[in-house]
Amino acid sequence: AQKVTQAQTEISVVEKEDVTLDCVYETRDTTYYLFWYKQPPSGELVFLIRRNSFDEQNEISGRYSWNFQKSTSSFNFTITASQVVDSAVYFCALSEPNRDDKIIFGKGTRLHILP
Amino acid sequence: KAGVTQTPRYLIKTRGQQVTLSCSPISGHRSVSWYQQTPGQGLQFLFEYFSETQRNKGNFPGRFSGRQFSNSRSEMNVSTLELGDSALYLCASRISYEQYFGPGTRLTVT
Numbered sequence: 001a002q003k004v005t006q007a008q009t010e011i012s013v014v015e016k017e018d019v020t021l022d023c024v025y026e027t028r029d030t031t032y033y034l035f036w037y038k039q040p041p042s043g044e045l046v047f048l049i050r051r052n053s054f055d056e057q058n059e060i061s062g063r064y065s066w067n068f069q070k071s072t073s074s075f076n077f078t079i080t081a082s083q084v085v086d087s088a089v090y091f092c093a094l095s096e097p098n099r100d101d102k103i104i105f106g107k108g109t110r111l112h113i114l115p
Numbered sequence: 116k117a118g119v120t121q122t123p124r125y126l127i128k129t130r131g132q133q134v135t136l137s138c139s140p141i142s143g144h145r146s147v148s149w150y151q152q153t154p155g156q157g158l159q160f161l162f163e164y165f166s167e168t169q170r171n172k173g174n175f176p177g178r179f180s181g182r183q184f185s186n187s188r189s190e191m192n193v194s195t196l197e198l199g200d201s202a203l204y205l206c207a208s209r210i211s212y213e214q215y216f217g218p219g220t221r222l223t224v225t
Contacts, residue, residue, distance in 0.1 A: 033212050035214075037216075042218065043203060043218055043219045043221075044216055044217065044218045044219065045205065045207075045216035046216075047213060047214065047215060047216075050212055050213060052212075091158065095212065097212070100171055101170075101171065102160050102163070102171050102173070103148070103160070103214060104160065105150075105157060105158040105160075106157070107157040108157060108158070
């Protein structure tokens, strides 16, 4: 069965520090998609990235970077030089397009960036 | 392009009542999914509609139902409300594998 685990419930770091949010997934399929979403206090989920299972290249977008490792079934997210505006809940998610194609979310990691 | 819109944004209902929530997807998106978000259970998938047909369903009781119209707008209905139905209900529209969420409807059941 598909499952997403975000072991870190809550993290606090001081502004300008780097922080990594962990995501471990379980799937029986060879074809799947992984996602990260950000949920600021306003409540709306903001799409950050999608990665398919055949593309293990790491991605960098500004201060954000993602490390996809199939060998450890992990898709970790790093924020470099964190800012107060990065404070939010971050969700990792998984879908299996050849199965039911539902997008299943982890429980989320609440990130506090302290000024 | 306008984003996903949900109405109403906030709602207070009494136990036993029923409620209907509305979602308008991004123009051109034919898939609409609904999620329930609570502090204890996180984000849980309710159902997905595509071209007016339910394509996927989560593990929720039959009190939760939905539908989609020909213009892709979707509604979800919860009958016989229980206190535990208090939650943020999020709607998402999707094209390919990119899913975009609305601001949610916060339902409080008293």
